[in-house]
Amino acid sequence: MKDRTLLMIPGPIEFEPAVLAALGGPTTSHLDPAFIETFGQALERMREVFGCPDGQPFILAGSGTLAMDMAGANLTEPGDRVLVVNTGYFSDRFAALLERYGAEITQVRAPVGGRPSLDEVEEKLKSNRFKFMTVTHVDTSTGVITDVQGLAALARRYETLIVVDGVCSVAGEELRMSDWGVDVALTASQKAIGVPPGLALLVAGPRAMAAFRRRTSPVRNFYADWTHWLPIMESCEARKPSYFGTPPVNLIWALNVSLGQILAEGMEARVARHRALGRACQQGIRALGLGQVPLQPEFAAHTMTAPRYPSGVNGAELLARIREAGVVLAGGLHPAIRTEYFRIGHMGAARLGDVLATIGAIETGLAACGYQFERGVGVAAAAAHYEN
Ligand code: PMP
Numbered sequence: 001m002k003d004r005t006l007l008m009i010p011g012p013i014e015f016e017p018a019v020l021a022a023l024g025g026p027t028t029s030h031l032d033p034a035f036i037e038t039f040g041q042a043l044e045r046m047r048e049v050f051g052c053p054d055g056q057p058f059i060l061a062g063s064g065t066l067a068m069d070m071a072g073a074n075l076t077e078p079g080d081r082v083l084v085v086n087t088g089y090f091s092d093r094f095a096a097l098l099e100r101y102g103a104e105i106t107q108v109r110a111p112v113g114g115r116p117s118l119d120e121v122e123e124k125l126k127s128n129r130f131k132f133m134t135v136t137h138v139d140t141s142t143g144v145i146t147d148v149q150g151l152a153a154l155a156r157r158y159e160t161l162i163v164v165d166g167v168c169s170v171a172g173e174e175l176r177m178s179d180w181g182v183d184v185a186l187t188a189s190q191k192a193i194g195v196p197p198g199l200a201l202l203v204a205g206p207r208a209m210a211a212f213r214r215r216t217s218p219v220r221n222f223y224a225d226w227t228h229w230l231p232i233m234e235s236c237e238a239r240k241p242s243y244f245g246t247p248p249v250n251l252i253w254a255l256n257v258s259l260g261q262i263l264a265e266g267m268e269a270r271v272a273r274h275r276a277l278g279r280a281c282q283q284g285i286r287a288l289g290l291g292q293v294p295l296q297p298e299f300a301a302h303t304m305t306a307p308r309y310p311s312g313v314n315g316a317e318l319l320a321r322i323r324e325a326g327v328v329l330a331g332g333l334h335p336a337i338r339t340e341y342f343r344i345g346h347m348g349a350a351r352l353g354d355v356l357a358t359i360g361a362i363e364t365g366l367a368a369c370g371y372q373f374e375r376g377v378g379v380a381a382a383a384a385h386y387e388n
Contacts, residue, residue, distance in 0.1 A: 005323065008358045009330040010140045010168055010304040010345035011191035016261060019195055022254040030249050031241035038256045039236040039247065045259035046203055049193075049267065050170065050185050052177035055203040058229055059255065061248040064167040064188030066224065067200035068097055071163050071184050073221035074204075074212050075132055078102030083124055083133040083160070085151065087115050089141030089334050090165055094134045101220055106130070112336050113142055113295040118150045125158040131211070132161035132183070137169035141334040143292070143306030143343065144299045145173065152181040161208055167191060170201070171262050172274040172303040172347040183208040189251065192274070192303055192347040194258040198251045276386050277346040277355055278302030284359035284382030288366065288373055293334075293341050303347040307362075308340055313369045315339055321365035327358050352386050 007014050028035045039059070046057040060066060072094070076082065082103040084095045087110060095105050108116040108124050125133075133155060138145050148164055155162035163184040166175055170185060172192030177185050182205065189199035204212070204226075212226055219225040228244045235242040262270060282300055285292060285307045293306035309315045315331065319342060322329055330345070332338040346355055359378040366373060 004326070006327045006354060006357055008327055008344050008346065008350070008354060010343050010347070011188070012197055013191065013194070013345055013348045013350065014354070015194055015196060016258065016349050018261070019254045019258045022257045023196060023250050025250065025253060027249050030247050031243070033239075033241075035249060035252070036236055036239055036241050039252055040239050042252055042256040042259055043233060043237050045256070045263060046201065049259060049262055050177050050203040051175060051179060051267070052182075052185070052203045052205055055177060055205045056209055056230065056233065058200075058202045058204070058226070058233055059247070059252060060200045060224070060229065061198060061245070061251070062200035063197060064165075064186070064200060065093070065097075067167070067186035067188060067202045068094055068165060069221060070200060070202055070224040070226075071186055071204075072097045072101050072103075073219050073224045074226045075161065075163065075184070075208065076101035076103045077215055077217050079104060080131040081106065081128060083108065083121075083130045085116055085121055085133060085135045085146065086110070087136050087142060087144045087146055088112070088139035090139050090167070091134070091136045094136070094165060098134070111295070112334055113144060113293045113299070115144050115146050115299055118147065118154060121151060122154055122158075125154060125160065130158075130160045132163055134163045134165065136165045137173060137175065138166075138301040138303055140168040140304065140343070142294065143301050143304050144294050145169070145301040148175065148182065149180045155183075156181045161211060163208075168301065168303055168347075171270065173301065174271045177203060177205060189255060191345075193255070194262070194348040195251060195254045198248055199255060274302045274347060277350055277352070278305065280352060280355045280382040280386040281305045281344060281346050281359065283385035284355070284378040285362075287381035288359075288363065288378040293337065303345065305344045305346070306341050307344070309342065310366070310371055313366065313371050315342060318342070318365045318369050321368040322361045325361035325364040327361035329358070329362075352383070355382055355386075
């Protein structure tokens with residue numbers, strides 16, 4: 001039997017062979033003209049993927065948390081008021097990070113699996129002036145998607161910047177930075193962007209860059225300071241070598257391959273494919289009689305699914321049985337419900353066949369755990385809902 005599993009967690013994901021091949025190629029000098037060409041092209045492609053033709057892209061070695069840190073460090077000066085739209089674990093992380101930079105934080109929260117309504121957010125925006133607000137597009141701890149378009153419209157009305165943590169959304173969920181009025185969107189390589197972990201990716205729109213330029217105090221994070229990185233990104237786009245810190249050469253070769261694949265698929269087609277994958281997986285889970293963490297179907301993301309364990313089934317045992325059937329899934333993450341649910345990622349290179357294999361492995365696991373259900377109904381529902 002092949003020692004092979006299907007990795008269906010919400011990042012890292014399964015990667016395209018051409019992306020992995022680029023990663024395994026020779027490491028050039030970071031000043032090599034061919035590498036600078038690749039870096040420059042990757043920056044240009046990021047603008048397209050993020051829907052921000054006049055934005056400033058940044059590519060740094062680091063994980064998604066560094067991308068959050070970069071946004072927080074460069075936009076916050078001590079005493080700045082920031083509104084955190086909180087939908088779970090990663091929104092909490094943003095609040096904790098911003099506090100380090102001296103932000104005065106107001107949070108608008110929802111119960112686990114919910115999301116603050118636009119009215120609740122507007123109440124806060126009316127009550128005070130905020131320099132910026134943060135929103136987690138898809139909180140990977142709950143599988144809840146926020147209404148970024150609606151929130152960005154509020155941000156524009158109340159003249160606050162809006163920073164979107166798109167780590168579990170960019171290149172999977174619809175996100176049109178310029179059209180919607182989003183000022184910063186950030187992600188990491190290992191999710192729907194489709195590159196192994198190690199890149200922090202961010203696009204800052206003109207209002208965010210203007211706010212950065214208006215700073216009167218130095219950025220309180222040496223590595224993430226745009227003062228160092230902006231000239232590097234600009235010179236790469238001008239196809240001129242420059243240096244601040246050594247870039248992760250192979251990861252950037254791989255990123256450019258993946259961004260090329262994403263744009264070849266087309267953003268609309270890609271978003272539609274993720275919608276179909278989300279629908280298939282969630283309908284498959286529902287047909288098996290399992291609940292889900294998002295409190296309403298329209299709160300559910302398309303890049304991931306967060307099913308609840310059925311009563312009487314031991315979560316750790318179920319995940320072990322699913323793994324024996326060849327599919328790797330993730331356990332719970334939100335501290336309030338950690339042992340009550342598990343998480344499935346379906347983004348990037350994922351196809352219907354991967355979702356069907358996953359639902360099939362879940363059926364196998366549930367049966368092994370003694371759960372009573374009609375075998376095959378989950379797979380059938382997933383397949384039936386992919387197309388409509
Ligand atoms: N935000 C969200 C929504 C995430 O899902 C994650 C990672 N799961 C992060 C931030 C942090 O990214 P990283 O683990 O790459 O630091």
